[in-house]
Amino acid sequence: MTHADWIFSGGPVHTMDPLQPHTEAVAVANGRIVALGADAAGWRGPATELVDLTGKALLPGFQDAHVHPLAGGLQMLGCDLSGVHSLAEYRALIADHARANPAAEWIQGAGWYGDVFDGGFPHRALLDELVPDRPVFLISHDGHGAWVNSRALERAGITDTTPHPDGGVIARDGTGAATGMLIEHAADLVSALIPDPDQKHIRRALLTAQAYLHSLGVTAWQDAAVGQALGMPDSFDHYLALESEGRLTATVTGALWWKRDYGLEQIELFKERRATSRGRFRATAVKIMVDGVCENLTAALTRSYNGHPHETGMSLIQPDELARITRAVDAEGFDLHLHAVGDRAVRDCVNALDLPRREGWDPRHQIAHLDLVDPADVARFAATGAIANIQPLWARQDPVLVETKLPYLDEAHQQVHFAFETLRRAGVDLAIGSDWPVSSPDPLWGIHTAVNRTAPSADPHARDTRSQTDPLLPTEAITLGAALAAYTTGAARANRLDAERGAIRLGMAADLVVLDADPLAVEARELGAIGVDFTFAGGQPVYSRAHNGALPTLLAQ
Template identity: 60%
Template sequence: MPVTDSVAIADGRIIALGEDDVSSVRGEHTEVLDLGGATMLPGFVDAHIHPVMGGLRRVQCDLSELHDLCAYRDRISDYAATHPEAPWVLGGGWYGDVFDGGFPDRRELDSLVPDRPAALGSHDGHGVWVNSAALAAAGITDETPDPPGGHILRDAEGVATGMLVESAADLVYDVIPPVEPGEVRAALLDAQSYLHSLGVVAWQDAAVGEALGLPDCYDLYCELAESGALTARVTGDLWWYPDRDLDQIESMTKRRDALSDNGLTFSATAVKIIQDGVCENFTAALTRSYHQHPHEHGMSFIEPQQLRRVVAALDTAGFDVHLHAVGDRAVRESLDAFSDTANADDRRHQIAHIDLITPEDVARMRDTGVIANIQPLWAREDPVLVETKLPFLDEDHQNWHFAFGSLAEAGVPLAMGSDWPVSSPDPLWGVHTAVNRTAPAGDPHAQDEHSQTVPLLAEQGIDIDAALHAYTIGAARAARLDEFCGSIEVGKDASLVVLDADPMTADPRHLSDIRVREVFVRGVRV
């Protein structure tokens, strides 16, 4: 990551670095911008994000900036009252720790939305809270069996509670009226403006296809790129449908190849596969049982031998593979699958999340060259972690929790992303947490003193240089965008962020206080 004092830009590209070279290309019509002591970095790249979901949530019943049951009740009631024309009340962003037992109940939502179906996704995207009308609309009764890869939660009497986990959520998503194309377009453009305001100039969309209850946005990305409205550079990860066979690779290849060498800001060079769930609902796949739950080991959504076949076929077809693996068993199954790939053509295979990992698999990641696609904002002792996750992990699992430091020390390439709207897409908040292992002061989900002062495994923190690298060139490489962005180098896009303080010299405890002053995308101030 070169350091310089001057940058020259023409036609959206960096053409010179350093005062002498910059002076030699300055002309009478050159616009000169003096930063006045501010710090300019390459624009941030988010290696794992869901912008359509994030954009839609901003215009639906958005609970993501709240962390209190009374506040949830008020927001849901107000939204329902101000949107009487909506056939369903939709939204999400709730956190389980505000509810008794860690999960919401349909009766609570029945009291808030008694007149129509309501479906509110959890903040992590691995469950949905629905009312009785939504259960009825989906045909879910107390006798409905759990679908493969999912759970319909039930109370002690066997009554469905209105909490649907993993693939069970699809039973409701399948009957929700589809979002209008105009709404999806507006949501993606709104998300782009929001991300630009945080200094994000490029991203990897981790679900391009009919996934997570959302429409396929491949054609929309193509349209926006062709019109010039997609100012960010985006790599779309084509969604792997686990209920389909290897023949889906043919259509994926056509989608990827249709975008090759056309100069657009959108490409589709990767495939996203979900291998497990999350620890909070016992669906993350663990090598040992959940603490005090001896019969719960989580779920492998794809049988390990089949996963190996899928990954090998995608690698042969020239795709980068982006695997969601939260539990240490899912990480191991992912590494087993990657061990069969030749990796001869500069693949950018990656494992996302890696909440838990064993020491031996840290070494395996280094040896296979797989990128650790990590979400740094999760690595702190906030109420969600302390109340709804840590109690279910044994001591050894807790000691290898978000092991960023061990991964970095071993030489595993790091890329950072937010998983927005699961968590805030603010890169400076992510950098702060990666370094300090504590929560940013402004985070509404961690306003207690413990979250902001007591680090989660302080030895697993990484230094500021490594964190910035992972949120710029590391993330750009994971998204196969490092030709264009991620560092300030001649020939790359002039996609840059100006900060009001230098993160390299700032007090690490106050990294999240740094603010974005200006953002440029290919030389244009956005």
């Protein structure tokens, strides 16, 4: 008889399998779950590692259904502003980074929040002061804008009279002068001039992101922009290389980036990429941007923005064209991953996902973000069978939402803001994605906010009392069980990994996470304080809080 490599016992095991939700032990052999409960003891052998949970909880590894690891990894290696939330801190980090990288042709970074600046937008004057000699390009935390200095504007040939590019806005002040804020595709005018990082740096960024996600208990994800997109280089070949070298320890679903200025002919490239992907990296989805975000008035709304009577946002792809694209992509057996923030964009996506069903095809189409959903579209959403890919960490009354978003929304729109429970109650399946580096990829932070509709106490972007105590539309909170499912079985289904991963069940891959507390046993307000002790991917240890690396023997036999 084959013996187990690992046996976990001594703490609650939440399987996320509705047929056997809880058990007391798990045995793992050759990367698979081979026994549960009392049967696990029979798999003990002389080399079996016995892991005493000491009352801590074992769950399936978390899966992120919408994340940008390359962007996150590059941000961690560059001028990373994501861990602070003040103008003084931004000033110090930018100046320090420029001083530490005197040979860099460009100063690049990301992670700034608009609410830090007067009027919600930064100005090139501060960057000109801090870095007068080189171009600076800093992407906003949400990825929908860039803050640049005068040198960068000059490099791109952007003047006060340069017309707005298709799908973008060059922000200007009251005198008509370009401010250094470039919205949506206007940022491409500068990012196109920045040399791609070299191969070594890109792979270092992906490995940095992988290690960070493993440290949070994430064992699988959907990369929501595989291709040259959002100012990032194409990660496709790098994922393949890491897989071939045995360094890809996560399981990754690639969502191939749809270039809106190309036609249906790009589907042939997608088919080639799907056929070439292998092992832990499979490119089975297609990502399409349908609109922007509310904070810069580019999310597509069914009525005008508050205070802007003639502005209803941008439809990056017109409804008829979107329907033509989704039908063609679905016919080739790809899962659709549609970015839709505004209620008009969501409606266009719901219409476009009213697709013919065919025998043998089990689509995992999803609409991501869903900041605003018109109540009239909820039942139709459910009827499509599409998945709601939600980012719960946004569903709270933090300064970003209160100061830079809510003022643009009328009262009726504010009442349908991140309507998670409404969607769930209507029968829409939920999957959670973090959209990192837009927001933290910590699953426990996301779960905390999904359940409480308030911010976790450690979040640097929500330190105020209102963020942490005053819930945003509390009737739209989901239960802890629903939140855990959306980060495990729900995300696994969205990632097309549910046959192998997402639950603790016999025969499943042993993607596991040991939490330092049982989420089912703590107060709801303490969920965000739970941490990760160990993470296993495919039965192999990939993170230990104690050792910050591969695990040694956890408990002497």
